[in-house]
Amino acid sequence: MVSVIACNFIPSSRLFSSNFNTYLNKNKTTMVMTVQSSTDEKVGEEKIKRLLGRKIAFTTPSDYATRLIHLIEQEGAEPLWCPTVVVEFTDHTKQQVFKSIWEENNVGTETLFDQYSAIAFTSRAGITAFAQALEGRGNPLNEKGDTFVVGALGRDAQLVRDLKFCVENPRVKTLVPTIATPKGLVDELGDGHRRKILCPVPLVLGLDEPSVVPDFLMALQAKGWDAVRLNAYVTRWAGSDCAQMLLGMSQIDAIVFTSTAEIQGLLKSLCSFGVDWNMFKGRHPMVVAAHGPVTASGAQRLGVQIDVVSKQFHSFAGVIDALALSWSSVNKKL
Known part of the structure; x- marks a missing residue:
């Protein structure tokens, strides 16, 4: 810590x-x-x-x-x-990210990723959290199916391209909005047609949560996406x-x-x-x-x-x- x-x-x-x-x-x-x-x-x-x-x-x-x-x-x-502020990956957030991708049962570990049509990263920390959950495991996304969109802002997209499932899966389309803001990402994603989109965002501790994330999720919902919030890491006051x-x-x-x-x-x-x-x-x-x-x-x-x-x-x-x-x-x- x-x-x-x-x-x-x-x-x-x-x-x-x-x-x-x-x-x-x-x-x-x-x-x-x-x-x-x-x-x-x-x-x-x-x-x-x-x-x-x-x-x-x-x-x-x-x-x-x-x-x-x-x-x-x-x-x-x-x-x-x-x-x-301090950004941290806690045991709890790591577990939450893992559970959003994988399900462990008697058979083994199965992917849950195919229920989503897109994932929207608004920070480097969110991408890092996913990279940690994918480390040492196979591709969580089946190769057959509709296009899977991975959105990221600005230079953070360089980290997205390093994610194994983004490189190896032909279904994946990386989306980097011209305007590097959450609103810009929503506009580029377009109409969701009630599809699910996973949104790795921070859990804010010791401070009031800024309106950025709630506004982002509401904007996605307004565009027809079924936005699923995932507290992938902690942002806390430095003291x-x-x-x-x-x-x-x-x-x-x-x-x-x-x-x-x-x-x-x-x-x-x-x-x-x-x-x-x-x-x-x-x-x-x-x-x-x-x-x-x-x-x-x-x-x-x-x-x-x-x-x-x-x-x-x-x-x-x-x-x-x-x-x-x-x-x-x-x-x-x-």
């Missing part, structure tokens, strides 16, 4: 991006720290570093942190990783002191949010220190950026004003581009 604590920045620590996942696996505790990482590859060395000297905070859980660290450093900025590191920073030029739950987690932690959002932002004249319109909308509902919203949100590169453009525009005016 992974937990998150707050700690002061240790100047002698250097966390290499290429070894980031190894670091997390070796440590039972995920440390909230100012992340200074480097890579052996000199990616973008000749490229103009558009965010040189900036300090950019972000609140993503660990499964997305590596990608943002790389993009931020590539532009010459310093990443300040402060996760406010009351998860924002402590940010409160101690002397410089934060921007903060990037990639989900509504992250924002709620930060606000809840700030409240435990007697600080509200306006007080926190007043300490730092920072740019507040949202990865896509769904996160921006959730922020507005929580009273957090967003300055920059990425237009290209199939990848985190979009929000980095939006930040660079924002500062570039300000410099031109000056």
